[in-house]
Amino acid sequence: MAILEFDGAQCPTGRYDRDQVAVTLTDGPSPRFAHESEAELARIFDYYQVAWRYEPDTFPICWNVDGAVVESFSPDFYLPEVDLYLELTTLKQTLVRKKNRKLRWLKTLYPEVRVKLFYARDFKALMVKYGRLDFLADVAAMNGAGPLNERGGGED
Numbered sequence: 810m811a812i813l814e815f816d817g818a819q820c821p822t823g824r825y826d827r828d829q830v831a832v833t834l835t836d837g838p839s840p841r842f843a844h845e846s847e848a849e850l851a852r853i854f855d856y857y858q859v860a861w862r863y864e865p866d867t868f869p870i871c872w873n874v875d876g877a878v879v880e881s882f883s884p885d886f887y888l889p890e891v892d893l894y895l896e897l898t899t900l901k902q903t904l905v906r907k908k909n910r911k912l913r914w915l916k917t918l919y920p921e922v923r924v925k926l927f928y929a930r931d932f933k934a935l936m937v938k939y940g941r942l943d944f945l946a947d948v949a950a951m952n953g954a955g956p957l958n959e960r961g962g963g964e965d
Contacts, residue, residue: 840864846932847885847897849944853935854886862887866894868922870914882911884924894924897932905929 840863842848847863854861864883871880884894896912898905905928912926936945 843885844897849941850886850897850927850932850935853939854888859888860890862889868915868919870911870918880911882915892923894922895927896924897927898929 842851842863851861851863864885865887867881867883869878869881871878873879884896886895886897887893888895896908898908908926912924915922915924933945936942
């Protein structure tokens, strides 16, 4: 069994992918990521041969009166060896609040699901540990923000 399994997600073109980072570890095409920080985290997982899947599951968290799903939550990564979902939040504070709200609903509706919100400070610590300060600066500039601050957003 390959350490990395393709999750079958079909994403629009123009998104970031992990290029050829783990081409020898995966059988399918590389997934495309919504943000470059997700691709960077996937590279770290690949380097340490941590099995992961990108956005493999979507959890409905809000329905209208007719029973149709009107809001859902799709964590960025699933780490099958530890049965943990990981949501990466490195951008705007408003997105952090929205994700925190969605995470509270997910935990209420699906208490058996383990999920961790990975904040900007966590991602920054990881990039500092691996000497990727240049990457942090690039991400901040790409999003029109200053350096990533401790609360999870960029400074204007």
